[in-house]
Amino acid sequence: MRALTLTVLALLPSLACSADERLSVQQNETPIHAPANPQAISKIPADFHFIEPGTLTVATSATNSPPLSLLASDNVTRIGSDPDIARLLADSLGLKLKLVPASWEDWPLGISAGRYDVAMFNIAVTEERKKKFDFATYRADNHAFAVKSDSKISRINSPADIAGKRIIVSSGTNQERILLSWDQQNRAKGLPAVTPVYLTDDASATLTLLSGRADAMFGPHSMAAWKVASRGQTKLVGSGPFRAWVAVTTKKGNGLAPALQAALDDTITGGQYQQVLSRWGEQDEAIAHSTINPPGIVY
Numbered sequence: 001m002r003a004l005t006l007t008v009l010a011l012l013p014s015l016a017c018s019a020d021e022r023l024s025v026q027q028n029e030t031p032i033h034a035p036a037n038p039q040a041i042s043k044i045p046a047d048f049h050f051i052e053p054g055t056l057t058v059a060t061s062a063t064n065s066p067p068l069s070l071l072a073s074d075n076v077t078r079i080g081s082d083p084d085i086a087r088l089l090a091d092s093l094g095l096k097l098k099l100v101p102a103s104w105e106d107w108p109l110g111i112s113a114g115r116y117d118v119a120m121f122n123i124a125v126t127e128e129r130k131k132k133f134d135f136a137t138y139r140a141d142n143h144a145f146a147v148k149s150d151s152k153i154s155r156i157n158s159p160a161d162i163a164g165k166r167i168i169v170s171s172g173t174n175q176e177r178i179l180l181s182w183d184q185q186n187r188a189k190g191l192p193a194v195t196p197v198y199l200t201d202d203a204s205a206t207l208t209l210l211s212g213r214a215d216a217m218f219g220p221h222s223m224a225a226w227k228v229a230s231r232g233q234t235k236l237v238g239s240g241p242f243r244a245w246v247a248v249t250t251k252k253g254n255g256l257a258p259a260l261q262a263a264l265d266d267t268i269t270g271g272q273y274q275q276v277l278s279r280w281g282e283q284d285e286a287i288a289h290s291t292i293n294p295p296g297i298v299y
Contacts, residue, residue, distance in 0.1 A: 028279050029072045029079055031087060034272045036094040040262035044093065045255035051117055055098050056090040058083075059116040062101035065202045067226045067280035068122050081222070081280040082120040085138055085264075088272050089118075089248065092263035104200065105172060108132070111251050118260070122220050124174050124244035125296040135247035135293050136260035139277075139285040143175050143240030144224040146217045148210060149233055156216060156238035159185045164192030168205045168217040171198050175218045177299055178240050209234070222282050229281060242297050246285075257292045264290035 051057040060082050061069040069080040078099050090097035102110060107119040111133060125135045145156040145167075155161060159182035169176045176196065183194040197214045199205040202223070208214045210233060217224065218240070227234050248264070250256045267273040268289060277286050 025066065025070065025079070026073055029077070032084055032272055032275050034088045034091040034267045034270055037092045037263060037266040040092050040259055040266055041094050043259035043262050045259075048255055050095070051114065052098060054096055056086070056093060056095040057098045057100060057115075057117045058086040058090075059100050059102045059107045059110050059119040059121070060086065061121050062103060063200065063202055065223055066230075067222055067282065068220065081276055081282055082122065084276040084280070085248075085273070086118075086120050088267040088276065089260060089263050092266050093259060104170065107249070111249065114251075117250065117256070119249045121249075122222070122246055123249045124242075125247050125294060126174065127296040127298050129249075130252075130293055130296050132252050133249045134252050134254070134257040135245070135249055135296075136257050136264060137245045137247045137287060137291045137294060138264050138273075139222075139246040139282065140287055141244050141246045141285050142221040143178065143218060143242070143244070144221040144236050145238040145240075146209070146219075146224040146227065146234045147215065147237050148212075149235050151215070151235070151237075153215060153237055159183075160191060161238065162186070162194045162216075164194070165215040166195040166197055166213070168197045168199055168208060168214045168219075170200055170219065173219075174242070174244065174297060175240065178242070179218055181299060206234075222280075222285060226281055244297060245291070245294050261290040261292050 060078065064070045067080055068082050069078060072079045078101060083099055086099060087097050100116060104121060107121055110116045111119055147153045162179065162182055163186045167179060169179050179194060179196060187193060197208060199208060205217060209217050221239065224236055228236060248260050274286065277283050
């Protein structure tokens with residue numbers, strides 16, 4: 001968290017994390033563990049080779065994007081809801097955990113090339129991604145539009161609502177595809193074009209929005225809701241058209257998905273899963289059980 005605070009302070013004093021946010025994050029630095037689960041362990045294929053023997057190697061976001069992923073006060077340890085769920089997975093499977101910070105653009109190739117056992121980047125299941133990857137769900141998320149708290153924009157829920165606006169979005173994401181699809185519909189009707197503002201760093205995105213260089217941000221609901229609750233500088237004004245299954249992602253056909261599903265279900269039954277979501281404010285994204293390769297988003 002210290003790195004995020006220093007970076008944002010260097011950009012703009014008003015962007016510094018609030019005292020409540022810093023306190024909340026520091027309280028969440030204590031790891032939550034789960035017991036090893038023999039049933040889940042038995043589902044690991046006998047011929048499966050982990051990147052490092054006895055270790056679950058997980059690619060996770062290198063950016064500071066609370067509550068999904070950020071740095072702890074030691075400026076080294078990666079915390080957040082995705083690292084927390086990854087730890088529960090490793091514990092349940094009787095494995096050590098190795099978190100590898102990576103970029104969003106890197107995880108697909110990293111999984112395919114065998115650099116990571118799994119990826120956890122708030123990855124939504126899509127039918128296109130299911131051609132190359134297997135999934136075990138662990139949250140149900142939506143995409144949210146956020147604006148400055150004093151913005152005159154009160155609603156973004158349909159294509160017409162984005163016409164002529166400057167909207168921050170990350171490249172290669174479901175949010176980008178939704179935004180561009182809505183823009184295409186608008187252009188066909190003669191409406192003004194949207195201006196995508198491509199940023200990957202959360203601090204820069206927030207600075208851009210609060211300084212008035214963009215009209216709205218479009219990203220994961222959990223991140224947008226965290227900012228609203230902890231800082232009060234933004235407000236939610238709408239959501240995307242899809243409720244997305246967020247899932248642990250692994251290479252297609254490697255046989256690991258059933259073990260991941262069993263491990264997740266065990267932590268749901270044991271209550272550790274609920275502890276993680278509660279401390280990161282994601283209770284409304286909880287699922288009752290994990291599902292392998294559920295129906296994905298289709299564009």
